[in-house]
Amino acid sequence: MDAYTELLSFARETQALGEVAGRLGWDQETMMPEGATPQRAEEHAAMAKVLHARHIDPRVGEWLAVAEAKDPVAAANLRHIRRSFERNSKVPADLAAALAKTTSLAHRVWAQARADEDVAAFLPLLEEVVALRIAEAQAVAGDADPYDALLDDYEPEASGAGIAAIFDRMRPRLVALRQAILEKPAPSALSGTFDEDGQLRLSEELARAFGYDTAHGRIDKAVHPFSSGSGLDVRITTRTSLTDPFNCFYSTIHEVGHAAYEQGIDRAHLLTPLGSGVSMGVHESQSRIYENQLGRGRAFTGWLFERMKDTFGDFGIADADAFYATVNRVSDGFIRTEADEVQYNLHIMLRFDLERALISGDLLVRDLEAAWNDRFKSDFGYAVDKPSNGVLQDVHWSEGLFGYFPTYSLGNVYAGCLNSAMRAELSGLDDDLARGDTSRATGWLRENVQQFGGLRTPMDTIAHATGSLPSEEPLLQYLEEKFGRIYQL
């Protein structure tokens, strides 16, 4: 066997073990008996240790030194393996261990602090997490920007400065759009209750309508919906809320977007480094375009309105236009995950600016809550009322995930670009969507984005699909036009 073949075979086993570890996480959120928690922590830790040892295995370095790429697939595989090996090898073992231990502890302390509305109880550990992540970022980045080194884990090629430039152009237009909308009368919200069996049945129908393949996946309930797995076993979860069926339906469609990406990758890449989504941003572009540009569009909501009436009977919304406005209702709220398309990115920009300042040292952890509250007031016009609605609301920082938040908005930006290119190419698409038929849209995304997995870089993936480098302009135009029409701005 030549070095490349040996290396790929090793990487394939690593990938298979990664799938096992991922499914352990799925099990924990869906199936695990509650009393199993302490044992599960040891199982997770043991798997993480096995995977870490493989990621820095010296044989990988030896194979990389002599492996030759005979084709673009091999070149892409080598690029991914080299990136991961070099990144992981730069982090000293004791730092990696300290990070694993501290984030595991910080996660528990964060959950308790959030429940207790007690920021002070969380800050000492958050300080440790930030210090460790800065140390890690410096070890990886050398002389380069440490934040970029963190970002690189989730969105290769992106830079903090590049994202800041995009966000700085987006923010004033989104703030202005939000203000214009909130001066208008609000569409009616849903009222009444919607039985949970009906929600789950319709949720399954939506998953099928968006092309989710249950021969290679399954749908279960979880407190926080997620998608997990790659290749032939890609599972999604959803949740129900008696008074808010949209939470169920759009969680499902969102997760189907993620899952469709994994399920849509060329099977030739199964269990290789090319066999899963190339970056968080591109992943999120799929979940967002399924959820928003397709799922929350006027055409598809017309079909959904009828299916909801079939399922739940009359629920007090007069017609499909009113339903469309209700689905896309913009209202005040503190919580990122509950935000509408207009306000969502403002939540992200707040987090991005704060975490970048934390990593650069310009902001100290002890000043984080005040900085959060000031910025929130400035963008949203009202004050945070309690920490669980503010600085303690998200899990990410407690787990050491710095550099992750901006990928959500990059996903929205990419989705805007993809939607624009797709609409230009597929005429009459809304006629399909009005019948609940997403196949041409999802087929276009599969053909132009999903199938490539890790073969192309994130930027190349979007550029090849759209014919140009990503820009925030299509997303902003889409939002201004869509909400301008709904709210008659």
Added chain:
Amino acid sequence: MDAYTELLSFARETQALGEVAGRLGWDQETMMPEGATPQRAEEHAAMAKVLHARHIDPRVGEWLAVAEAKDPVAAANLRHIRRSFERNSKVPADLAAALAKTTSLAHRVWAQARADEDVAAFLPLLEEVVALRIAEAQAVAGDADPYDALLDDYEPEASGAGIAAIFDRMRPRLVALRQAILEKPAPSALSGTFDEDGQLRLSEELARAFGYDTAHGRIDKAVHPFSSGSGLDVRITTRTSLTDPFNCFYSTIHEVGHAAYEQGIDRAHLLTPLGSGVSMGVHESQSRIYENQLGRGRAFTGWLFERMKDTFGDFGIADADAFYATVNRVSDGFIRTEADEVQYNLHIMLRFDLERALISGDLLVRDLEAAWNDRFKSDFGYAVDKPSNGVLQDVHWSEGLFGYFPTYSLGNVYAGCLNSAMRAELSGLDDDLARGDTSRATGWLRENVQQFGGLRTPMDTIAHATGSLPSEEPLLQYLEEKFGRIYQL
């Protein structure tokens, strides 16, 4: 850290990884989408490789060489670790790999051959499996009996000769009992259908009645019921049959017996080599005594009769005595897993004698089917009608499991001993069982057997619980008395 502490910490991680691998198997039988099969095979293989490497890790040998046991727990842990390390280290790597590959292939070929009723299609691979297992057994056993080396994987301390002596004493009495029973009129069988929701509800009630702890486990459906996992996460499965609710109920009680053993082990042994059942035979003793001596006794079936009437309405059985006879009905049948208490062990003895002869070389694979059919006719009095009812019925040999079958009957023998000792100690137990209250019985088993896990050897486990070394006599007396009364022999 001293060598023992380091070794135990390594063993604990191995144990945790073993739990992960085991749960992967659970997932495959209960949750996995059907299209995931090929990927799952790679995931299993990758986990098996990780575990195998740890089982023969040279550091284990180094730690074992210097580790000191300061107490009985440490001594037992060292005994288990040394046994596993020495056994695995004796098997050459290429032989271990060939066995893994061949049994994986043979398993698929067996399933197809059974579906096709085509013994010849399976025999070439079975020959390879037998040859490889003989080679492995010889590598492990040296000059000792190769069959004992295989048996030792499932029932340490047992020997083929010792089991043969027990079985030779049991067989004539069981054949005679069977013949006497079949000369009598058969009790009525169940007729009609029993709705599956009702079966699952009552099955859950039975699991609870036998003390199954769902805070540390869960119940799902599977084609072939099983129990899996140790410590804080012990899951069971069951199945339903529209016309045969006993299949569901007694599968559940059987698996609860296995699970209760794992759940009952002293938590101090969690994720150590002492933290799971000590042998297949002792494990089976728990599932059998729950299922048979407790679950199929006159007292408990009286309670079950009422619960079935509550659940399904009248189902044509006149009274509790008639119901007891129906539950314990003895009738002709080819299939081991469907056999009653009287005939079950005859099915095992057949397999034990044949597999021992295969491993010793006294029987050639090409003569196996004829030998099976002759022996079946001799013990049961009628001829095997097709291979799926004969030599192809069980999965075990295709997976290379030689030495496994006798542990089922050892479990029955141990259950007989335990039942006898328990009844002598707990007066009025049947009054409890007649109310559906198993707590004194399961409490006795937990106290006297389950809590010790791997601390005592299998023989010591039974001997400590019963006050004497295991013997087949209590089981035979129990069967002769029970069925003598039901059938008025």
